Amino acid sequence: MRVTIYAAVAENGVIGREGGLPWRLSSDMKRFKATTMGNPIVMGRKTWESFPRKPLPGRLNIVISRDPAYRAEGAEVVTSLKDALTLATAKGRCMAGAEEICIIGGGEIYRQAIGMADTLKLTHVLAAIDGDTLFPVIDPDVWGVVSAEDVPAGEKDSHATRYTVYERRGGDVRRA
Numbered sequence: 001m002r003v004t005i006y007a008a009v010a011e012n013g014v015i016g017r018e019g020g021l022p023w024r025l026s027s028d029m030k031r032f033k034a035t036t037m038g039n040p041i042v043m044g045r046k047t048w049e050s051f052p053r054k055p056l057p058g059r060l061n062i063v064i065s066r067d068p069a070y071r072a073e074g075a076e077v078v079t080s081l082k083d084a085l086t087l088a089t090a091k092g093r094c095m096a097g098a099e100e101i102c103i104i105g106g107g108e109i110y111r112q113a114i115g116m117a118d119t120l121k122l123t124h125v126l127a128a129i130d131g132d133t134l135f136p137v138i139d140p141d142v143w144g145v146v147s148a149e150d151v152p153a154g155e156k157d158s159h160a161t162r163y164t165v166y167e168r169r170g171g172d173v174r175r176a
């Protein structure tokens with residue numbers, strides 16, 4: 001299965017602050033829900049704990065923690081990114097309509113996963129924002145833009161955004 005990274009990223013690379021999101025982007029959350037629905041989603045333990053401690057519905061939730069005793073109700077827990085991808089591939093093949101493995105954060109997981117991803121689906125937040133967690137640098141020699149859509153701020157959005165899809169240049173990455 002293809003591996004896609006989903007993230008919302010400010011102009012200065014910020015993706016998070018104090019364990020949460022430093023913006024309110026209702027339109028983007030709706031798109032995120034629709035595009036990830038039915039797929040396995042992979043996240044770090046801190047991102048899982050930033051949710052109200054329940055799985056995102058309609059998706060296989062996989063949480064990565066180094067603690068083998070960690071439990072996340074309603075989610076699968078694994079102890080490495082490699083195990084997360086193996087589990088997502090095995091279970092995803094049996095999930096009707098599953099198209100891709102969605103890596104949904106946070107910073108620590110993005111840094112490790114970007115070298116294994118085929119696609120980036122990024123919501124560029126059109127502002128520089130204070131925060132403590134960053135997205136890795138997007139190398140233009142590695143990632144080419146295949147589509148971009150400007151989205152004005154709606155009533156329930158704190159910022160305008162640009163939804164941009166990047167594909168790895170030169171085809172799919174080989175994963176061990």
Ligand SMILES: NC(=O)c1ccc[n+]([C@@H]2O[C@H](COP(=O)([O-])OP(=O)(O)OC[C@H]3O[C@@H](n4cnc5c(N)ncnc54)[C@H](OP(=O)(O)O)[C@@H]3O)[C@@H](O)[C@H]2O)c1
Nearest residue numbers: 007008016019020044045046047065066105106107108109
């Ligand atoms: N803007 C966005 O799109 C977006 C998306 C998601 C999250 N966020 C934000 O990002 C922030 C969280 O990101 P973060 O970087 O602090 O944490 P994170 O990546 O969500 O989770 C880090 C945790 O994942 C586990 N982990 C990481 N690498 C591992 C590995 N190789 N093997 C086993 N376990 C591993 C560890 O859990 P243990 O400590 O349990 O071992 C580690 O503490 C929050 O502010 C959140 O709101 C933003």
